[in-house]
Amino acid sequence: MFNSSPLERSRTQAANPTNHKLFFDILESTLKTYNIEPDCIYAMDETGFMPGRACVSKVIGKAGKREQKSKESGNRSNITVLPVICADGTSLPPLVIFSGKAFAVAWEQNNPLRASFGYQKKGYIDNELGVEWIKQIDKATKAKANGRDRGLLVDGHRSRLTYEFLEHAKRNRIHVVCYAAHTTQLYQGLDKVIFGVLKRRFSEEMKKFEERTGQAVKKENFLTVYTPAHIAAFTEANIKAAFEKTGVCPLNRDAISPEALKISIESSCLGDGLPLPQPSPVK
Numbered sequence: 278m279f280n281s282s283p284l285e286r287s288r289t290q291a292a293n294p295t296n297h298k299l300f301f302d303i304l305e306s307t308l309k310t311y312n313i314e315p316d317c318i319y320a321m322d323e324t325g326f327m328p329g330r331a332c333v334s335k336v337i338g339k340a341g342k343r344e345q346k347s348k349e350s351g352n353r354s355n356i357t358v359l360p361v362i363c364a365d366g367t368s369l370p371p372l373v374i375f376s377g378k379a380f381a382v383a384w385e386q387n388n389p390l391r392a393s394f395g396y397q398k399k400g401y402i403d404n405e406l407g408v409e410w411i412k413q414i415d416k417a418t419k420a421k422a423n424g425r426d427r428g429l430l431v432d433g434h435r436s437r438l439t440y441e442f443l444e445h446a447k448r449n450r451i452h453v454v455c456y457a458a459h460t461t462q463l464y465q466g467l468d469k470v471i472f473g474v475l476k477r478r479f480s481e482e483m484k485k486f487e488e489r490t491g492q493a494v495k496k497e498n499f500l501t502v503y504t505p506a507h508i509a510a511f512t513e514a515n516i517k518a519a520f521e522k523t524g525v526c527p528l529n530r531d532a533i534s535p536e537a538l539k540i541s542i543e544s545s546c547l548g549d550g551l552p553l554p555q556p557s558p559v560k
Contacts, residue, residue, distance in 0.1 A: 376400030466519025
């Protein structure tokens with residue numbers, strides 16, 4: 278028995294050799310043209326947490342009882358974490374976005390990760406936060422680059438593709454490469470290697486915290502629970518594997534298996550003819 282994860286229809290159709298070649302052509306050209314070295318190749322992704330909601334898990338229950346329940350706090354407040362990893366095995370302090378209409382001082386908790394905080398009504402990144410985020414990445418990586426060009430792999434979310442975001446990146450010699458449309462799960466190393474470990478460890482830490490303190494995990498204590506999970510997931514080995522298994526560094530077009538590159542389903546409207554005669558100019 279295996280656990281399956283959902284994959285959007287559009288993603289399965291877009292994961293094909295043509296898009297694969299296009300993505301690696303752009304990536305290879307960018308890295309060579311600007312002489313971007315591994316310690317200046319960065320990749321980002323975002324993942325969400327809903328601390329009050331228990332994770333789905335396998336359980337053992339009484340025979341004949343088809344449905345099992347687990348207790349949870351009922352807190353549905355979404356928290357988004359945006360980590361950035363580097364091909365040399367290091368990572369940047371993450372951006373943590375809480376849901377809210379204003380920043381609360383109580384969110385400034387014990388923060389060994391040196392994470393940055395943001396807020397948005399529903400707890401997701403938006404265009405405004407995206408611009409502030411690229412500025413933070415620029416500031417955090419500039420000294421290490423020491424005048425060299427940097428590369429940043431992003432997904433196609435609109436917050437990473439605004440004029441202000443791309444203009445700041447271009448002005449500061451950060452070359453943004455967007456993953457091929459709808460195929461981020463193939464090329465996004467964080468999603469492919471690290472986030473699974475992160476979510477499992479967070480679930481474990483959340484359970485231990487609630488048993489130890491009798492408190493629910495919420496925004497005011499989120500980092501206390503999240504930090505050990507982050508440290509366990511973002512190891513040098515995991516980060517390097519994230520780049521290697523997606524073929525980004527070292528550059529390897531064959532890292533994605535042919536089986537994963539399913540040919541898009543044909544959707545042409547051409548055929549032997551329409552079922553009923555149509556008046557001109559429809560043919």
